[in-house]
Amino acid sequence: MEFNSKHRKLSKSKNSVRTATATKPRLTKRRIIARKRKCVCLPENYSVVEFPAIWNELRQNGQLCDGVIVCKDKKSIQVHRAILSAVSPYFKAIFVNSLKKGKPEETEIIVDVPSYYMNLILDYAYTGTCVVTAENVEYLLPYADQFDVVGVIQLCCQFLLQELRPHNCLGIFKFARCYFCSELENKGKLFIRQNIARILKECSEFKLLSHEELEDILRDDELNVRNEEIVFQAVKMWVEHDLENRRKYIPSLLSCVRYGHIGYKYFKSKILQWQPVIDDEKCQEALYPAVVFLTVLDSRPDGEADLNDPLARPRIPYEILFAVGGWSAGSPTSFVETYDTRADRWFLSIHMDLSPRAYHGLCALNNLIYMIGGFDGSDHFNTVRCYDPVANTWHERACMYQARCYVSVVVHDGLIYALGGYNGRTRMSSVERYYPQKNQWEMTTPMNKQRSDASAASLGGKIYIVGGFNGQEVLSSAEIFDSETKQWSFIRSMLSPRSGVSLIAYRDSLYALGGFNGYSRLNTGERFCPQRGSEWQEVTEMFSARSNFATVLLDDMIFVIGGFNGSTTIPHVECYDGDTLEWYDAAPMNLTRSALSACVLAGLPNARSFSYLAKAVPAAGADQVYHS
Template sequence: MEFNTKHRKLSKTKNSVRAPSSAKPRLTKKKTIVRKRKCVCLPENYSVVEFPSIWNELRQNGQLCDGTIVCRDMKSIRVHRAILSAVSPYFKAIFINSLRKGEPEEKEIFVDVPSYYMNLILDYAYTGTCIVTAENVEYLLPYADQFDVVGVIQLCCQYLLQELRPHNCLGIFKFARYYFCGELEKKGKLYIRQNFSRILKECNEFKSLTFDELEDILRDDELNVRNEEIVFQAVKTWVEYDIENRKRYIPSLLSCVRFGHISYKYFKSKILQWQPVVDDSNTQEALYPAVVFHTLLDSRPGTEADLNDPLARPRIPYEILFAVGGWSAGSPTSFVETYDTRADRWFLSIHMDLTPRAYHGLCTLNNLIYMIGGFDGSDHFNTVRCYDPVANTWHERACGYNGRTRMSSVERYYPDKNQWEMTTPMNKQRSDASAASLSGKIYIVGGFNGQEVLSSAEVFDADTKQWSFIRSMLSPRSGVSLIAYRDCLYALGGFNGYSRLNTGERFNPSRGGDWQEVTEMFSARSNFATVLLDDMIFVIGGFNGNRHNLLLRF
């Protein structure tokens, strides 16, 4: 789906009105009507309207019709003026002749719109919905906007929001901005910020951005890039697409790059040696502060950059890593630490209303963090607490089953009802196992059954509500961490009954087959956490048999 608002600009003028041939000639209204309306495209403002089925029945049978619309292709469509006026202030004004007081009401009008699109708008007028596709949305939305049919505008914007992809989001964003769909424009810009790295690789329209559009994206504090090398690569790609006409923008665009987050080696070899920089003294002068910054930092090994320096100010992270509780210094803790990938810094906070615990489960759902079960050094918990990071508040939730043995049972939680219910049990009893979801299925691996460390693995199909065994792992693993990443499952670390492991293995469910070894971690560890950030697997904490570990990324 591609949009070209530059070459497909539709008129905002009122269309011609056709009176019956026996009365008066066609009148053309050329005056431009400038409408300032509140944006109505926000999908959550849209609700399906159930129209009486009799309306469409009368339309299909051509019964009780009292008006006619003649389209650009000269096809005539019989309509009910009251029904069409109810969904469109435009048609109401035309039919009742509100622009010419005292004149008879219009019964036949001409619209400079193909009958295909007019029929889609009529579908909505009579049924409350119409079919929006990739092939028709680019014209349907402007026509609906022209006739002020709010419901069709909302349907189109809903469709476009669902269709946002790296290859088309720039076009949709420009399209929304041109037609004053403010909320779709805002969500499109958010999508661009969040998926910028993929857009740079996959979107052909990136090279056609204007300088102002590109600069606006690259200066954004919320631009989601793993590192600033990506920002420089974006500048380089855009400039080299038309270097003669765009090289004058290089100094301004390079000022968007936060050089404090680029390695000195990359800065010297890739940026200072970029030919447009070598050839232009103005560009070299623009880079002088960055040269000084890197020279000073390189001369003082071990020194951290000042994050208040504009060159080193990190962008606002798209995701934050939360480490909650855990075992430290011989006892469970109630500490909450957050990790900012952009600044590469941990920040500690103490939550007085949080009971110290370790060996609990953590998961996120609807931007809330759920902490399930755990152990405080003497008691095992069946309690559940929910944390809202925005409000910085904890709330109690319904407790799960309070088991006293290793279990094969499985519980499912409904946040809306705040209720747990038992579902199909696993084939094996397990504690210290690890679970992950992938492609709508739940996988669980390893663990301890009270007698032996397990290498077995199972999968739960929510449709059939059945657990099935999959191929066992290469190593038995208790205190293992399982994570889904790029269509594969990764089982990392754990305890095999004799020692902690730094090994990992990968399984691709779509291909079946065996588990395959992956690169070893630096440190052996069990009972740790894993999470995905910036398209990388982060490994946090754990126990190596002697001491607790820190953070690694893979």
């Protein structure tokens, strides 16, 4: 579905007037009631309206009709004035002749609208719904707006919201703004912020933005960019589309880039050597503070930017990493740390209503965090707790059938699966799954092997589990579960036995990382691609050997967090980039811990409260503990 920003504007001006005939009134775009209408395009409690079937039956049979609509294409449509007036204050005002008190009521109205669109509006008037498509929505919404048919406006906006894609979002955003659909406009703007990297690649309309629109997007704290090079590339792409006419905006646009998050080498070779910058003294002046800042930063041994400097102000992350519980300083902990990937900073919080827990499972579903099973140093749990990051509250959920620590947890098809684990007596092969809507667990097909301290992931509509410990040996075997047939099958074993392993689905493959092979902790990893063959292949080694650590996907990279290296618990964090096939260091946690779990939540409405901009103390680099 494509949206052209140069679409025909049917009713932007609320005071435009059409020429009236001598005998019959034509509708105008003048509002009968001069008041500012509250946006109703995307109500929170939206639902399809059901109208009595008899209404449409009378319409189709032409029975009891008492009015006529004459369309632009000269087609006449018989209507029931009361039914049409019920959904349109505009038609009601015309039919009852409210502007001409004492005059006879109108029974025929001429509209400057094709009969196809008028019939769609009548479909809604008689049935409570109408067919909205990519082909008709661009005109149907303005006509519905013209006649004040709120229900059709809502249908159109719901459709457009579902159709938001990187290639069309700018057109839909402008369309919503043109027709005063402020809620759709806001959601469109949010989509643009969150998907800017894909928009640069897929949306041809990006190059047609005005410089004010572009600046508004690029200056936004919530712009979701993995690095600031993307912001510069956006400026470069837009300017070079019409260099002569846009050259004058370059100094202002260059100030949208937060240079404290750009490498000095990239800055020198790509930005300072950009021809429009070389040719323009004003551009060079605009970049002078960044030159000084990055030169000083490059000369420092630690190479860390002062995030309190405006040039290094971090943006608000779209994704927030939560690391929960674990084993630290000789005992389980209830501490929660959140990671701001834009600032590369961890923040520690104490959740007073969360009991210490280690060797538990953790997963994210519907922007809630579920903490499953675990061990507190004496008891093995079957309990489940759920964290709402918006309300900042923990709640009990239905208990599992069996206590499980060293449990493998995965989300698949909207359900949570708890696989294997240790109940204090035996390693288990049993599997159960949780239905969040029902708040119920049910037992399902057990695995072929007993597995505790294994790891599971979902990929391509299947659940995979690898490694673990069965009470006698560390396992290299792997299994796959088909939720349709409820059958487990073995797949090719890993190259190495691994207990305390982390399995994660990344792009089209499964990555089994780290763990304990029965002799030592591992820094190795291996990759399995179900679509490309049946062999595991070695991947680049991590910097740190580790077992019982947490693994998440963040910024399209694999992050590994904490763990046990064979002699001590560690706070170290590193990330794997599938493009370069390399590992990179990230900021360490505040706590050293293993047996922790982590997950990522995206698009939180209160993401700012978990960000550096909300958490940072005035003194750069100071640590702070936050109580909740």
